[in-house]
Amino acid sequence: MANFFDEYYWVYVLKSIKDGKYYTGYTKDLPSRFEAHQNGLVESTKNRRPFKLIYFEGCLNQQDATKREKHLKTHYGKMYLGNRLKSYFTG
Known part of the structure; x- marks a missing residue:
């Protein structure tokens, strides 16, 4: 049986802890994509880690x-x- 979450595409927003700016994207596999961002494997965000x-x-x-x-x-x-x-x- 497939994982329930595998049936969706995910739109997500990340906040850079380094510069306070936001990144919006979408993916089929949110945990793997988030890990890729954190590990510097996404060209557009690699210098803005962590998220x-x-x-x-x-x-x-x-x-x-x-x-x-x-x-x-x-x-x-x-x-x-x-x-x-x-x-x-607003905290």
């Missing part, structure tokens, strides 16, 4: 995940995340 995973959501297919990732990178998507994670951002 904290601050948000993720599941999508039923890759097309939905890419659309959601793109949305979260827009002004309105950042506003959504700010409201969704309000208690995180």
Whole structure:
């Protein structure tokens, strides 16, 4: 039987502990992708390690995940995340 979580694509947001900036991406395997970011195996984030995973959501297919990732990178998507994670951002 396949793992329940293997059926989804994951959109995620990382916060760099080093520079305080955020990275948004998507993947089929969230634990492995997070590990790759932490180990410097992702070119776009290797100099910003370490990271904290601050948000993720599941999508039923890759097309939905890419659309959601793109949305979260827009002004309105950042506003959504700010409201969704309000208690995180305010401490």
